[in-house]
Amino acid sequence: MTIKQQLYNKCLEFVETRFQTIQNTINEIQQSLTTETKSSAGDKHETGRAMLQLEREKAGNQLAEIQKIKEALSKIDINNTSKKISLGSLVYTSNANYFIAISAGKLMANNELFYAISPSTPIAKLLLSKEVGDDIQFRETSIIIIKIL
Numbered sequence: 003m004t005i006k007q008q009l010y011n012k013c014l015e016f017v018e019t020r021f022q023t024i025q026n027t028i029n030e031i032q033q034s035l036t037t038e039t040k041s042s043a044g045d046k047h048e049t050g051r052a053m054l055q056l057e058r059e060k061a062g063n064q065l066a067e068i069q070k071i072k073e074a075l076s077k078i079d080i081n082n083t084s085k086k087i088s089l090g091s092l093v094y095t096s097n098a099n100y101f102i103a104i105s106a107g108k109l110m111a112n113n114e115l116f117y118a119i120s121p122s123t124p125i126a127k128l129l130l131s132k133e134v135g136d137d138i139q140f141r142e143t144s145i146i147i148i149k150i151l
Contacts, residue, residue: 004080005099005112005114005151006090006092007107009103009111009116010101010103013103015047016104016106016118021068021072022108022129024065024068027061028058031057034054035054038092050060063075068111074104074120074151075103076089077089078090083150085134086132087102087129087130087150088102090101090103091150092150093147093149093150094147094148094151095129095145097140097143098115099114099115100116100117100119101117101119102120102129102130105117105120105123118151129142132147133150134147134148134150135147
């Protein structure tokens, strides 16, 4: 399995874990809403239900966001190799190694550390369309592109 495939799989796992967590939260909220019975406290009950419905709405928005991330990940062709950095590129720099895909944080593959970053992050915006040997400035640091896979 290639290093790109390993990182892609880790991104998939990351998205799936977040999806399951949010799905479980929604199920718990739904359960709370259906099992909560009308108490003699009236107003307190209504406030509790309103809070649960707000939580359900928030979780629903998070679920929609995860769907967008899943979609973005599905558009990546890990077999695509290019001289210029693009979506799906594995980028080795003088500073750190990056996988341009989704924001999934630090990932290890072949005993190397990579940062899975979204193309919309500030560092990715600077890296996109660059080639080996190019030099970018990020947070007052000069970063040289060493290798692109």
